[in-house]
């Protein structure tokens with residue numbers, strides 16, 4: 001997943017597909033194989049896929065549509081955003097254009113006992129058709145989505161995550177040593193209010209995928225905690241947090257250490273210079 005970093009800057013929502021290009025059988029097979037190698041956010045949620053001709057759906061773009069089916073367990077929408085964004089990025093590396101397509105409809109509402117969730121439009125692209133200058137992509141000012149100077153290198157990457165109607169519902173708070181990720185219920189969007197939580201949950205999963213690729217690329221080790229959507233206040237819903245640690249690998253030698261400290265590692269945070277956290281194994 002972490003080798004996808006460069007694709008963050010190349011990907012874009014493909015809306016114009018060149019009809020003279022077509023995905024080969026080998027490419028379709030490669031996509032199918034890739035689908036079952038993507039990393040889940042939530043381990044025990046069963047996902048299934050169908051790749052169908054676009055004409056079998058209401059989608060107006062692309063040669064094919066990837067229909068995504070899932071078990072409806074806690075955080076299943078977050079999981080779908082996280083998993084399928086890896087595919088979106090990987091496809092950019094293969095010059096396959098894609099667009100998340102929330103407004104698409106299919107009559108195939110069930111597959112192998114799982115419920116339909118969302119589709120992505122797919123089709124062959126040319127490398128020149130992908131994003132050339134990511135800084136020109138329309139995104140909110142950084143101050144709106146990120147509350148701090150810390151991790152600004154990460155912030156300046158993850159802000160380019162795609163979202164339904166470009167609503168960018170993510171709000172990030174760096175507090176103490178954590179990066180806390182929230183979903184704003186007030187993010188502007190053309191989606192009818194009743195459907196927003198659905199699409200914004202997928203958006204947030206996409207954002208977590210970007211976060212993890214960017215954090216790793218910048219050399220941050222982290223632990224992730226996913227929440228079940230508890231409200232922080234009227235506007236914000238807690239989605240996840242990252243605790244960023246970087247290991248100093250300082251281990252007290254048996255001679256120096258007091259007896260109780262056998263097996264204690266000290267782990268320092270990059271952002272609280274002199275503070276040390278001790279973990280007892």
Ligand SMILES: Cc1cc2nc3c(=O)[nH]c(=O)nc-3n(C[C@H](O)[C@H](O)[C@H](O)COP(=O)(O)O)c2cc1C
Nearest residue numbers: 012013100101102103104162163164165166199202
């Ligand atoms: C969950 C989701 C649903 C989307 N649904 C649609 C859609 O129905 N039609 C469409 O043209 N674009 C759709 N998009 C694409 C967004 O409009 C697009 O990601 C956003 O405007 C940012 O542009 P970019 O992807 O080119 O960076 C969707 C994106 C997401 C993440």
